[in-house]
Amino acid sequence: MFSSSQFEPNSAFSGGGFMSSQPSQAYESSSSTAKNREFQGLVPVTVKQITECFQSGSEKSGLVINGISLTNVSLVGLVCDKDGSKVTEVRFTLDDGTGRIDCKRWVNESFDAREMESVRDGTYVRLNGHLKTFQGKTQLLVFSVRPIRDFNEVTFHYIECIHFYSQNSESQGQQAGDVTQSVNTTFQGGSNTNQAAPLNPVMSSQNDGNGRKNLDDMILDYLKQPACTARQQGIHIDEIAQQLKIPKNKLEGVIQSLEGDGLIYSTIDEYHFKHVEL
Amino acid sequence: MDTSSPSAFVNGALLRRYIGQKVRTVIQVIGSDTGSVIGKSTDDLQIVVRGPSTTPPLTTYLEVIGIAESDNSIRAETWTNFGNTFDPQNYNELCKLASGEFKHLFI
Numbered sequence: 267m268f269s270s271s272q273f274e275p276n277s278a279f280s281g282g283g284f285m286s287s288q289p290s291q292a293y294e295s296s297s298s299t300a301k302n303r304e305f306q307g308l309v310p311v312t313v314k315q316i317t318e319c320f321q322s323g324s325e326k327s328g329l330v331i332n333g334i335s336l337t338n339v340s341l342v343g344l345v346c347d348k349d350g351s352k353v354t355e356v357r358f359t360l361d362d363g364t365g366r367i368d369c370k371r372w373v374n375e376s377f378d379a380r381e382m383e384s385v386r387d388g389t390y391v392r393l394n395g396h397l398k399t400f401q402g403k404t405q406l407l408v409f410s411v412r413p414i415r416d417f418n419e420v421t422f423h424y425i426e427c428i429h430f431y432s433q434n435s436e437s438q439g440q441q442a443g444d445v446t447q448s449v450n451t452t453f454q455g456g457s458n459t460n461q462a463a464p465l466n467p468v469m470s471s472q473n474d475g476n477g478r479k480n481l482d483d484m485i486l487d488y489l490k491q492p493a494c495t496a497r498q499q500g501i502h503i504d505e506i507a508q509q510l511k512i513p514k515n516k517l518e519g520v521i522q523s524l525e526g527d528g529l530i531y532s533t534i535d536e537y538h539f540k541h542v543e544l
Numbered sequence: 545m546d547t548s549s550p551s552a553f554v555n556g557a558l559l560r561r562y563i564g565q566k567v568r569t570v571i572q573v574i575g576s577d578t579g580s581v582i583g584k585s586t587d588d589l590q591i592v593v594r595g596p597s598t599t600p601p602l603t604t605y606l607e608v609i610g611i612a613e614s615d616n617s618i619r620a621e622t623w624t625n626f627g628n629t630f631d632p633q634n635y636n637e638l639c640k641l642a643s644g645e646f647k648h649l650f651i
Contacts, residue, residue: 424650
């Protein structure tokens with residue numbers, strides 16, 4: 267109920283956009299490289315998460331959190347220091363219990379003005395906005411403000427932040443097991459260790475059906491690295507097994523299918539492979 | 545933008561960990577007196593909230609943000625009526641997660 271009105275179609279919970287397309291990021295040392303997928307949906311975050319990713323100092327475009335470029339965010343918190351003195355703009359601070367962030371709302375139409383009227387100091391609101399850094403300060407350019415009526419939304423928002431965070435931490439190859447176990451106690455879905463879930467089942471070589479899909483990506487990612495493409499004789503399957511920490515017998519079938527698809531080819535002998543570069 | 549005064553999500557059992565610190569919790573209101581409210585935490589422990597002398601009409605559930613004075617009392621800075629339809633179990637689980645492995649997202 268809460269999420270459907272907040273999220274754009276390619277959002278976290280419809281399994282579109284970013285979930286299935288998160289590549290294995292085990293080989294990327296920093297999260298904001300070419301593999302950083304453009305995620306245009308609304309990310310639920312806490313103010314603490316925003317400050318942290320700001321401080322981790324990405325000089326690249328925009329703020330990055332968990333490998334996702336952060337632009338549009340959703341927050342829930344208390345409005346403080348509302349300043350509606352200017353006609354075209356309303357400024358206030360949002361305090362969500364983890365920190366405070368300055369917010370700005372441009373008021374151009376009567377709809378906007380009416381929306382801001384109902385927002386007073388001490389009101390719990392749901393904010394959707396765009397993160398902007400200006401002169402070293404991070405600010406939220408708000409495009410939607412809604413007072414909260416059912417306070418279960420407050421609980422929901424924080425759980426959603428945890429969920430989103432843990433989903434993306436898994437795809438970065440971190441410890442998935444305990445995280446998803448505990449998250450499951452509060453709500454369904456999002457777990458991947460035990461279920462063959464339609465959502466991102468990362469790195470799990472026990473889970474054969476879904477593991478295969480990721481094995482393909484892992485092998486391809488490894489072979490696509492400049493260090494590997496530079497080697498004329500290709501990479502031996504033993505080395506791939508060693509680097510990816512996957513038993514060779516599991517790799518063999520996958521390598522054959524990759525070869526069949528024309529994504530890799532064998533070089534000096536049937537055990538050496540290289541990525542097909544177009 | 546500052547994160548200098550975060551408030552920890554607590555239930556009755558977690559309150560003792562944050563004595564002297566800013567906390568937030570939701571209680572189910574059992575009774576009120578001048579200047580204090582007695583409530584039941586989301587994990588069924590009794591909590592006393594000392595707040596401003598004028599107590600506005602309270603709904604069943606009340607969110608309290610303030611400093612933890614002891615393992616069962618809070619000196620409130622702000623309180624917000626959370627209505628009558630609030631799920632305490634969900635909130636309880638959130639407190640556990642927010643003080644446990646996801647603490648870094650909050651404090």
